[in-house]
Amino acid sequence: MIRPQLRPVVIEQALAAMPCTTCGARVHSACGAIDDHDLHRLASMAHIVEAPAGRVFVREGDPADSFFNISSGTARLFKELPDGRRQIVGFVGTGHFLGLAVSDTYAFTAEAIEPVRYCRFPRAKLKDLMVDFPAMEKRLLSVAANELVAAQEQMLLLGRKTSIERVASFLLAQSVLGVPCGQPRNQLSLKMGRGDIADYLGMRIETVSRAFGRLRAEKLIELLTNTDVMILDRAALEALASDGSLAARRPSAP
Amino acid sequence: MIRPQLRPVVIEQALAAMPCTTCGARVHSACGAIDDHDLHRLASMAHIVEAPAGRVFVREGDPADSFFNISSGTARLFKELPDGRRQIVGFVGTGHFLGLAVSDTYAFTAEAIEPVRYCRFPRAKLKDLMVDFPAMEKRLLSVAANELVAAQEQMLLLGRKTSIERVASFLLAQSVLGVPCGQPRNQLSLKMGRGDIADYLGMRIETVSRAFGRLRAEKLIELLTNTDVMILDRAALEALASDGSLAARRPSAP
DNA sequence: CGGTCACTTGATCGTCTTCAATACCAGTGG
DNA sequence: CCACTGGTATTGAAGACGATCAAGTGACCG
CATH class of the missing domain: 2.60.120.10 (Jelly Rolls)
Incomplete structure (x- = not known):
């Protein structure tokens, strides 16, 4: 000390x-x-x-x-x-x-x-x-x-959002940290590991990993490293974060 | 108006x-x-x-x-x-x-x-x-x-507790409303219906109903009416609310 | 290299959801 | 008095999502 x-x-x-x-x-x-x-x-x-x-x-x-x-x-x-x-x-x-x-x-x-x-x-x-x-x-x-407002938003996430919606919401929230007024960043460097993300989003680490994988497969994000994420399609990520639009076309897109 | x-x-x-x-x-x-x-x-x-x-x-x-x-x-x-x-x-x-x-x-x-x-x-x-x-x-x-403290407690509930733990926690929280200093009440009259409870606890109405049923079957509570609940075994309810002790002996109690 | 650690991927399982039917209760009118 | 009605709660059966268990991959480091 x-x-x-x-x-x-x-x-x-x-x-x-x-x-x-x-x-x-x-x-x-x-x-x-x-x-x-x-x-x-x-x-x-x-x-x-x-x-x-x-x-x-x-x-x-x-x-x-x-x-x-x-x-x-x-x-x-x-x-x-x-x-x-x-x-x-x-x-x-x-x-x-x-x-x-x-x-x-x-x-x-x-x-x-x-x-x-x-x-x-x-x-x-x-x-x-x-x-x-x-x-x-x-x-x-x-x-x-x-x-308090943030906590209530998190209650909505924890109580009502699906796993992929939670991860999408999380990434978007991280992208505006420390850039309060201007444009959100499209490349972010997460300070926490998968385990912390899981415990924050009320999921298991494997489910977090699979959600990242699916977002990558859908070309919404790119994983530069384990901790560095590039947001490729912010609009789609936002749609996914606030409702189940992507979840609806889960198996394959038309 | x-x-x-x-x-x-x-x-x-x-x-x-x-x-x-x-x-x-x-x-x-x-x-x-x-x-x-x-x-x-x-x-x-x-x-x-x-x-x-x-x-x-x-x-x-x-x-x-x-x-x-x-x-x-x-x-x-x-x-x-x-x-x-x-x-x-x-x-x-x-x-x-x-x-x-x-x-x-x-x-x-x-x-x-x-x-x-x-x-x-x-x-x-x-x-x-x-x-x-x-x-x-x-x-x-x-x-x-x-x-804020209450919201964080609710995040723990929504993110990590099972359905029956959520309902147990909810009933205990309701039992101390408005009796801030003294003994908690063992009989309470809920102001909200099952649907509201479900939306508060991040569950579906049917799951709430089943949880009530299980708590009743376990003799932890008694349902006087739909809205009036009697707490029969507060200690067991508290154990259930903060960990999975009862969930461990799920099929039948010894 | 062999080791560890974190993350990913696969297969199976369980809890909760979903869909559906039934029960219940209070209010209303025949 | 009792059938009818609407809202709410309970119960049952099938299904889906995420959890769990287990194996595999990759990066970093001594």
Whole structure:
């Protein structure tokens, strides 16, 4: 474990993660809307920590005494059943905010996929800061509301979409990560493996693999490597993601 | 459609919906933490509306110009796919808050199950109020965080639980609605039909019915009527809800 | 190379869905 | 009082999708 430091480095990171401030769909970084003075106060109570890949840095059920802000890297957030079944409830990357849980314990486990650098804030002190600076609270509300909308979209996916629709939806969602305002990317480099995708989409790893295979066979995507995907036919992928249009012509197209 | 009125009736309702303020698991009503003066300002900008059963009062995709606070009744919130598949993302009852969506459109449709009375606030005015009275914003943040935790729990259910585990989880969740601090109720009166339960749990109506039947056969519940359920063996139901213990001894119990 | 690890592919199985019929319940009118 | 009706729930049988089990492929690395 790296010794915690008190440095404003985190702040530049957070600001850098906030692109065009007028865009409603932007990633809502937790400290993005804070002015310089507050940022310094914030920095003075933040610990910067680095976690190697595979490290669990938030555990479901543990006392929720801190908030986190990811400076770099990617982590998976998941919940588990006693028998080991796992559901990934989200992936978090640069600028994302963690630890909103109102209850006194964390609702999920957070584990680094690639090496993660994050800022850790004591919950109590942040509460004080929020009293003084409502902008922080407003931002947090915005973050929470955004995540809630995303969670509801994921419920639709998990409850009602077929396996191939889930993968199509997933790829499209990944293609707009970090490009909040402009054009979505057609080539993307997934940070997670098939197993994580499966646990995120409520599927088994073999089914994910077969769905990738079918999308490739249908010429909707190209697999450059295991992790690098090129979207060849975005329109068809979008049709597939929101309804069963492709599933209808499953065996062979007319 | 009832003509909107400007009355503080809503306020008493909201306060009544907030039981013991020290309980972390309480239903976080939107205006519960507001003092009298603010409450009157709030009431002055609220419209009270009544919606009969079946009425849609928020439609997914419509401009999100209002917030809502349910005074009485029950409504379902759902999202739909183009081909009609439906996923209910939640049920809202007395004291619940609606319309947090940050984006400019609603993320789900809201439809009354039983007759619903609700207060409608213009979004712009509420924003002004939040600036003056941070307590309101704090409460909203609390609401959102709570709903986020619930949404993640539902993702686990939808992605990883079997049909019977889903129904067991659902019944247990229903049994603690509105009794935030004390003992959960063992007899509950469901406000929604099998179809709504199915669309909430990501199942078909027949599968829900079979799950109820199996729980009854296993003596975990008793069906007084279609809507009134008695929990006979809460411990077994809880074991079933969080893992597959009962599923393991599926054909016959020892 | 031999090893590991992740992904893919194939074959079989099981749970849930689908389609269909029946039961139930409340309301209505003969 | 009871047949009729519409909506809802239950039950049964067949089928499909995804899970499971098992083998095979490929990349990376010591």
